[in-house]
Amino acid sequence: MFRSVACLALALSGWCVGEDVLPPGPLNGAVAGAVTFTTTLKPPQSVFLSVRWSFKDNNIITSTSTDIIDPKYANRISLDRATGTLELRNLVLEDTGEYTVTIIPDAGLPKQGKATLNVYALITEATIRSPAAVLIEGKSSTNLSCEALGSISTREWTKDDRPLLPSGRVTFSANNKTVFLQPVHSSTRGTYQCRVSNPVSTVTAARDLTVNYGPHNISIIGPSEAAPGQRVALQCTADSVPPANFSWMFNGNDTRVNNSVYTIERFEVQRIGNYTCTARNMVTMLENSTVLNLRASCSAPQWSYLLLLISAMIRSYIRIEVVVLLFFEFSTKAPAKQIDLFVTTMKTSSKALLTVLKMVFVSLISAQQVKVLPEVRGYLGQDVTLPCQFISGSKDTVVSHEWELQTPEGMEIQIAVSNIRLGVTVPDSFRKGRVEIKEQSLIIHKVEMKDAGSYTCTITTFPSGSFKGSTQLHVQDGSGGLSVGAIVRIVILCLATSSLAAGGGYYIYKKRINKNDTPRPESNVKESHRGAEWAEPNFPRTAVVCTTELEESVYENTYNVHDN
Missing domain, CATH: 2.60.40.10 (Immunoglobulins)
Structure with a gap:
């Protein structure tokens, strides 16, 4: 008995203390919540002689044969006499601090442990506040302040779910409570979030920030080439907040079209030129323009239709006027009703084949x-x-x-x-x-x-x-x-040589044809054709072929082809 009393006195004075019986801390608790200080001891064969808990040198409970409890902790604590574990309930902020347990077993040295408790108030009513103002890119600045109730340990900022980091336009206050945005940019717009937390609670506040900017990146979506008669739609787009107002000009003249789409129902030569779209932002008072040069589209390649023409000419039963009409219509991409074409129905003969070949030669020699x-x-x-x-x-x-x-x-x-x-x-x-x-x-x-x-x-x-x-x-x-002048002279010489060669070839070609033709006296020409001239076909417009009495065995039934 004397030994136990003496060891208890030494333990209470800090002497004769053995192993640490509490795990490393700290413990965290919320106001009005509860925490448990759990020891690392297992229940012994015989009960402890004494278990004592203290807080800031004040005894909370001393348990021997009886329990002595501080009145301030009445109905707030529970002690496990077998392990020395203590439960503390109805926490208040003042419970924050260091707790000590001293246990005297029936045999052996006294055991002691220390643990730190941190009590936090739950975070509530988190919000982001900013000055009420209309923000304009490059001209305005603003700040966002994160406020909340409770024990705040940290504030973390994100923008559009990505961490917000300091930069040339973004700075933070010392405690991260306020973020400064100066000046604002189009990239500044978005959703800002402030995550306020402590070890026992976390609350996130959000705020959408609008920045008026633009118009930027203006462009016209639509074809740069169009075929005659085609319907053309040009759409103007621009990055702008608020959305931009659009207007259109054609070759410098106002079109009175004030929406994003400009429509040409039927493309004609008068529609060729520059289409200017202007986007205006009525808040930033800025405008931006872009130009699309609309051209006439290239006609279909003539070589594919030339092959069709030659293959059709091989068959003697093909009517030549149909083949010629197809060649004109395909090579120009024009509807038949737009082609004022006089064609002579020809019987199959070498003269007919030669005439069509001569028409094709003239067309190709003058191709663009x-x-x-x-x-x-x-x-x-x-x-x-x-x-x-x-x-x-x-x-x-x-x-x-x-x-x-x-x-x-x-x-x-x-x-x-x-x-x-x-x-x-x-x-x-x-x-x-x-x-x-x-x-x-x-x-x-x-x-x-x-x-x-x-x-x-x-x-x-x-x-x-x-x-x-x-x-x-x-x-x-x-x-x-070579110098500039030398290059120009060479190009001109090459073009001139090509033109002379083409003209000379065509001249020889005509001479050979005329050599086989018999001169036709005016007295043999029909009265209905008197005064008519022989005309070479001029694609893709009007082609005229005249006949005489001497050629009635070759040409007959002259008629005018129209598509009504």
């Missing part, structure tokens, strides 16, 4: 095309010319011509556009001031290495459409090569 050089070499710091010449048909009108560059990286860049109404336009780029269009050729002054690439010359005509030719520009360091 764009003449360019496949490759041009330029030298750093010098001027270079990319020649382009359009070999025009007799009935075509050149509406515009344009130069585009496809860089080695695959980017397509508009270099210059020349329009019969608007003149020459050079978009803003590092080439502006260094390029010019002379006639249809492109001149680049003081060539740089980044000027290298594939240049496309596009000639837009009406009604035939667009024709293209590409030139590969190679840029080298050093001097050399």
Whole structure:
């Protein structure tokens, strides 16, 4: 007995203490909640002589043969006498601190343990507040303040479910309570969240932030080429908050169309030109524009229809006028009712075949095309010319011509556009001031290495459409090569030689045909055909063939083909 009393006295004074009987802490509890201080001891064979719990040097409970409890903890604690575990209920903030347990077993040294308890108030009513203002990109600044009730340990900010980090426009207060956004940007808009937490509770507040900006990234969605008679719809889009108002101009003239879609019910030559869409933001008071150059589309390739014509001519039972009409209709993509064509029904003979072949030859010798050089070499710091010449048909009108560059990286860049109404336009780029269009050729002054690439010359005509030719520009360091004047002279010489060769071939061809023809005196011409002229077919317009009495065995039943 004397030994137990003495050891208890030593234990209470801090002497004669053995192993730590509490796990490492701390323990966390919520106001009005409960925590349990669980010891690491197993129930002994004989009960402990004494179990004592204290808080800040004040005894909570001392349990021996009887329990002595501090009145402040009455009805708030429960003690497991077998293990020394203590439950503390109805927590208050003042319960935060260090707790000590001292256990004196029936045999052996006293055991002691210490644990820290942290009591937190639950977090409630979390909200994000910001000044009431209309925010405009680049002009306004704002801040967001995260407020809540309870014991706040941390505040974490996110935007659109991603962590919000400090940057040139984003800064935080010392305790992360407030985030400053200055100035706001279009990327500033979104949903901001503040996560307020402590070890026993977490609450998240959210707020949507609107930033008025734009219009940015304005573009026109629609075709850049259209066939005569085609319906065309152009849609204008822009990034803008609030949504932008749209208006349209055609070749610099107001169209009175004030919505995002511009519709051309039937495309005609008068509709060729530049369509300008302007987007306006009525809050930011800013506007932005873009231009689409609408051209006539290229006609279908004639070679496929030429093969159809030749194969049909091989069959003697095919009526030649049907084949000729098909050739005209397919090569021009025009409906039959638009072709004023006089065709003579011909019997199968060598004269009929020769006549149709001569018509095809005349059509092909006058076909439209764009003449360019496949490759041009330029030298750093010098001027270079990319020649382009359009070999025009007799009935075509050149509406515009344009130069585009496809860089080695695959980017397509508009270099210059020349329009019969608007003149020459050079978009803003590092080439502006260094390029010019002379006639249809492109001149680049003081060539740089980044000027290298594939240049496309596009000639837009009406009604035939667009024709293209590409030139590969190679840029080298050093001097050399031909001068601009020399290149132009070579191109002109080549084109002149080609034209003379074509004209000479056609002249010889006509002479051979005329040699086999017998002169026809005027007295043998029918009275109904007197005064008529022999006319070569001129595609795709009117073709006239006259007959005489001497050819009645070959030609008969002249009639006028119309599609009513």
